[in-house]
Amino acid sequence: MTTTPPGIHRGLAGVVVDTTEISTVIQETNSLTYRGYPVQDLAARRSFEEVAHLLWYGELPDAGELREFLARERALRALDRTTLELLARLPGTCHPMDVLRTAVSFFGAEDPTEDDGGLTANRAKSLALLAKLPTVVAADQRRRRGLAPIPPDPSLGYAENFFHMCFGGVPDPEVVRCFEISLTLYAEHSFNASTFTARVVSSTLSDLYSAVTAAIGALKGPLHGGANEAVMHMLLEIGDPRRAGAWLDGALASERKIMGFGHRVYKHGDSRVPIMQDALDRLVARAADPEVSRLATLHAALRHAMVNRKGIHPNLDYPAGLAYHLMGFDIPAFTPIFVMSRITGWTAHITEQLAHNALIRPLASYDGPGQRAVPGAA
């Protein structure tokens, strides 16, 4: 095992690198606020579009501002033919996060204002990405099912339209509401790895698309956003609620990381989990299906076993993973759905970084070989 020398903060654990006005985790109360508003109240009372406005502009929209915001977002959802052709040519074997990463990079290449890092230009790009990403995710899920894309419907809200583009129909409002709650909870979480990645890229004065492309790469990993997919794979691997304890003992004995558990900041439970778990419970009750009940029982059994054995609590990916499965999405679409939401937080942070920019460039303590002569050099 390697020991960390004093003064070194591996993984930047515990290091405060800047200030932010966007969100904060309040450790003492295990709570999370966006621009000062508790996230559970936003999830209960506001639409995801209102939350996006709050994150970007600092305030919830009034009725007129919301009308205008919705109209602008709905008008930008469609993909042009070149993008649809490009996406259709990507191998069906690649992960949907690769598709999304490629799409964002391509949007940048297509945008003649790509290098305009001004506030107005970046706000326009952020809105266009918010509007278009669900269209990419839905078209990609359909492609993998051998189905043609369904164009967006501008008469539908953000969450409803996503279901429409994925499945050709909108489920009952309770399901849409649970999905929208997940989008609000996933929208923003301070200096997490993907947001920090976006800020690092922006700190070099690179363009917004490059920062978002890099952030998608960071979110894909199973220690971050990729965990919501890994949770579902793990539940399917365990299969039977009666196996949960024994499976966990074996996994811990082999030093496996249990997906959907633990967090760098929350050590006594993720503030978002109770809200998402409540939404998941409603989905389970509504389904009234023995197979769904079995999965929910397994989900609860593994959570209890993990808390009992290790004292490690679930993070948001744990209830969100199963909730997305019950909503009918394919597992590889789960992390792309996270992107559809987190695009709001990433772009809010890019704007904030550029407003008070300092190049992000930490130091490293060198512990490689001492200086030596290149063979043959005089």
Ligand SMILES: CC(=O)SCCNC(=O)CCNC(=O)[C@H](O)C(C)(C)COP(=O)(O)OP(=O)(O)OC[C@H]1O[C@@H](n2cnc3c(N)ncnc32)[C@H](O)[C@@H]1OP(=O)(O)O
């Ligand atoms: C939306 C999000 O991105 S939330 C995070 C999603 N990621 C996951 O769910 C992946 C699983 N979880 C993990 O790997 C970790 O908990 C992380 C990466 C999220 C946080 O990691 P860190 O803050 O670096 O915590 P760290 O890895 O130091 O964990 C502390 C101890 O708890 C253990 N631990 C933490 N999480 C887990 C886990 N999920 N399974 C097993 N052990 C765990 C570690 O092994 C370590 O044990 P040790 O002290 O005996 O070495």
Ligand SMILES: O=C([O-])CC(=O)C(=O)O
């Ligand atoms: O904050 C983190 O490290 C990870 C997380 O929960 C998030 O990004 O939502």
